[in-house]
Amino acid sequence: MTRPTATTIAWTLALTAMMTGTLLAQPKGYNYDEDKVPQYTLPDALTCEDGTKVTTPELWTGKRRPELVKLFEENVYGVMPPAPIGMTWRVYEQSDQALGGKATRKQIAVYFTGYDAGPRMTILVYIPNKRTGPAPAFIGLNFQGNHAVINDPAVTLNTGWMHNRGDTVKDNRATEAARGVASSRWPIEMIVDRGYAIATIYYGDIDPDFDDGFHNGIHAKYPQLQGRDDNFTSIGAWSWGLSRALDVFEQDDDIDAKRVAVIGHSRLGKTSLWAGASDERFAMVVSNCSGCGGAALSRRAFGETVKRINTSFPHWFCANFKKYNDNEGACPVDQHELIALIAPRPVYVASAEGDQWADPHGEFLSAQIASRVYDLLGKQGIAADASWPKVDQPLVTPSVGYHMRTGKHDLTEYDWKQYLDFADKRVK
Numbered sequence: 280m281t282r283p284t285a286t287t288i289a290w291t292l293a294l295t296a297m298m299t300g301t302l303l304a305q306p307k308g309y310n311y312d313e314d315k316v317p318q319y320t321l322p323d324a325l326t327c328e329d330g331t332k333v334t335t336p337e338l339w340t341g342k343r344r345p346e347l348v349k350l351f352e353e354n355v356y357g358v359m360p361p362a363p364i365g366m367t368w369r370v371y372e373q374s375d376q377a378l379g380g381k382a383t384r385k386q387i388a389v390y391f392t393g394y395d396a397g398p399r400m401t402i403l404v405y406i407p408n409k410r411t412g413p414a415p416a417f418i419g420l421n422f423q424g425n426h427a428v429i430n431d432p433a434v435t436l437n438t439g440w441m442h443n444r445g446d447t448v449k450d451n452r453a454t455e456a457a458r459g460v461a462s463s464r465w466p467i468e469m470i471v472d473r474g475y476a477i478a479t480i481y482y483g484d485i486d487p488d489f490d491d492g493f494h495n496g497i498h499a500k501y502p503q504l505q506g507r508d509d510n511f512t513s514i515g516a517w518s519w520g521l522s523r524a525l526d527v528f529e530q531d532d533d534i535d536a537k538r539v540a541v542i543g544h545s546r547l548g549k550t551s552l553w554a555g556a557s558d559e560r561f562a563m564v565v566s567n568c569s570g571c572g573g574a575a576l577s578r579r580a581f582g583e584t585v586k587r588i589n590t591s592f593p594h595w596f597c598a599n600f601k602k603y604n605d606n607e608g609a610c611p612v613d614q615h616e617l618i619a620l621i622a623p624r625p626v627y628v629a630s631a632e633g634d635q636w637a638d639p640h641g642e643f644l645s646a647q648i649a650s651r652v653y654d655l656l657g658k659q660g661i662a663a664d665a666s667w668p669k670v671d672q673p674l675v676t677p678s679v680g681y682h683m684r685t686g687k688h689d690l691t692e693y694d695w696k697q698y699l700d701f702a703d704k705r706v707k
């Protein structure tokens with residue numbers, strides 16, 4: 280793996296400090312005033328590039344949907360390689376005594392190219408022991424290593440480059456002290472008690488989150504997908520990794536691969552949306568505080584803008600996306616169409632009141648406008664005349680859920696409770 284330069288590390292640390300909430304929850308110089316949102320016209324999810332109006336589910340599935348996937352690849356997230364032919368995996372640790380005997384823990388090493396020395400990711404999964412068949416599951420990437428989601432000494436301590444969140448992790452390498460530091464975002468026992476398996480992967484296993492010109496992580500294996508305007512990106516790589524986990528689950532008798540909900544927070548919420556949009560095997564999608572480049576409408580330029588995100592994180596999106604810096608209206612898609620790509624599968628979008636940087640209102644509008652596609656497909660989403668729900672009052676329809684929680688940019692137990700309730704009737 281290429282080591283980051285001192286400048287990239289300094290940048291990562293500064294940006295991380297911003298993200299952790301306290302220092303710069305609302306960077307200055309950006310718009311947080313609804314009255315100052317520019318006038319904009321959104322592209323219509325139900326009108327094809329050639330002007331054809333999408334009036335039937337067949338037209339959506341056969342024509343507009345594939346066209347939109349391609350537009351998102353070309354303009355936003357870049358292309359992804361197909362599933363690698365030689366991929367192998369091995370359950371290298373398993374115990375049915377996890378969580379005091381409630382769960383079976385498995386740690387699965389996935390070798391993307393079939394070689395132990397090649398790029399690999401480790402899936403950590405807890406499966407409820409109380410179940411009658413293969414369990415429905417949630418899967419989400421984590422920011423700080425599998426060892427950080429739970430204080431469980433059996434979980435392998437990740438030795439790779441660590442995203443530094445200002446905690447106990449020094450020199451960007453995890454130590455024993457990092458066990459469980461992210462557990463507030465991963466209420467594993469609660470999820471298992473509710474009858475779901477919960478799977479997670481450290482996102483840095485798939486692609487370390489810094490701009491190294493796409494030489495490390497899985498990108499190293501696909502140089503031919505770089506140097507082009509729709510290049511294979513980091514969000515593309517993380518989403519691709521989630522799909523590879525689904526490939527593994529399809530062969531695992533303990534998990535029902537047809538009932539897997541993909542969840543992600545922040546940049547990993549952008550990732551869960553793109554994973555769910557590009558891989559229709561995901562049964563449900565949850566976007567938690569995903570903001571710009573996630574659920575929020577880019578054209579509103581409220582809080583974080585396309586230019587800002589492309590400048591801070593050039594590796595997240597493809598080269599073409601840079602064309603829309605200060606020029607969002609020129610992009611042939613906007614983010615409501617990303618949510619529409621999840622239809623007819625259930626989707627839940629959540630915001631936090633204190634996370635204005637992510638444009639909560641824009642996240643709601645996206646889910647609401649995408650609901651037109653759900654209607655076309657015979658599913659019920661958020662009504663066109665529904666108003667933006669008040670704080671802590673989830674608006675849940677049969678296929679689209681939304682809430683804005685009190686508090687800051689985070690993934691909390693409150694959020695998880697809403698997702699579990701939503702999944703109960705739709706996935707479980």
Ligand code: GTR
Nearest residue numbers: 294298545546547570571583
């Ligand atoms: C911020 C970025 C957001 C969000 C967040 C995160 O700095 O501006 O778009 O993705 O990082 O992932 O924590």
